Amino acid sequence: MITNKNCVIRLSRYKNALYRLQSLGFVRVFSDNLADAIGVLPSQVRKDFSLFGITGNKRGGYNIDSLIEKLNTILGKDQLQKVVIVGTGNIGSALMKYKGFEKEGISIAACFDIDPAKINRQAKIPVLPLEELKDFARANQIKIGVIATPDVAAQSALEMMLSAGIKGVLNFAPLRLRAPAEEIVINNVNLELELENVIYFVNALDKTRAA
Amino acid sequence: MITNKNCVIRLSRYKNALYRLQSLGFVRVFSDNLADAIGVLPSQVRKDFSLFGITGNKRGGYNIDSLIEKLNTILGKDQLQKVVIVGTGNIGSALMKYKGFEKEGISIAACFDIDPAKINRQAKIPVLPLEELKDFARANQIKIGVIATPDVAAQSALEMMLSAGIKGVLNFAPLRLRAPAEEIVINNVNLELELENVIYFVNALDKTRAA
């Protein structure tokens, strides 16, 4: 099993680039096209593919259609992925409306909130009481959850997900969640931190240039 | 200059953990406390600090107040950072309302959109026509921008930012932006990709366990 996160992220990027090339009418692609598209070296592209047993044709490059298919299989995109969101604040509701997931074969099955005023069972994406998370997730075989709650609620949201049989979490709360690593995969997205990082490098470059 | 992004991200995490410890009334902290708080080894904490010239007291650990101060200086948080957002779709408007930035000393000075229907000069965070970006950014000394436009508009948004003197960008559009690396820092946040990554590891772990 490949555990290198960067490598898997590159696979997703290759796939996105391939969809663009495909829609432009291209049929074949070479490692240096893909490399340029996502900003790495051609040898990196070939090495990544090699790691996952993807092969092309010497002198002929890779067939775009079959490459996309292989990447989708590796990335688990050959079947629709249903996810649930906990928390319907700013981020939660933006994610609910976000079109980007649908076109990637990711469907938001339901949202959950602790606030009774937020409940809406009739909406296209229903908003349900948090207590129902466990039953809903089990009944609908949900394996992936998104945590978009305030900080203080995040850990308990995670624990509810764990007990609901959820195996993967995308966490937007800016703190470290505690869970047994063998049981659940957690990816963190921290917007403040990403911005802070940009700010650091802008300042650092500035200082370097000044010197 | 330190170019290791992970290392800078850890600094931000230390800072967040320190604020929590501070609010709990702690005065001193040891490398293993911080390590545990953000999920790394104590030697990593000390190494990180050492890289940035932060020192504590042998046997006495680090003083929380002064450590926070040092980190804030390093991270460029000693002064209020003003940012602009281009694009007022789902993500753009979620960011506008998001409370997380304010408490980190990041203030959203204005949003910009190409759609005249979105313009609102009276709002607390004004929404202005895209043509005004350049003048606004220059007049207000904005150095940091957020791209929250649809894919097709992202590259041109970046170029407007470049010409407006913006030096750092947080990009939510799921494609690679082209720009001279010496002139501008770009961080990408790609939500589909993050979810895809979670999905991959959930599947991969599942297969490993089955075998």
Add this chain to the structure above:
DNA sequence: TGGATATTGTGAAATGAGGAACATTATGAT
């Protein structure tokens, strides 16, 4: 058909980040 060439696939080298270990020194107890 055959030879020239472009492109892959992979083994080996280089790079860089993370972890271990330990010498150093500040603190607190006796």
Add this chain to the structure above:
DNA sequence: ATCATAATGTTCCTCATTTCACAATATCCA
């Protein structure tokens, strides 16, 4: 005041990831 001890700061080492380099080979053209 002295000693035992706990924590830092830094050096060294290991390991993973990236990059290089080149042999193998499919394709194209004459």
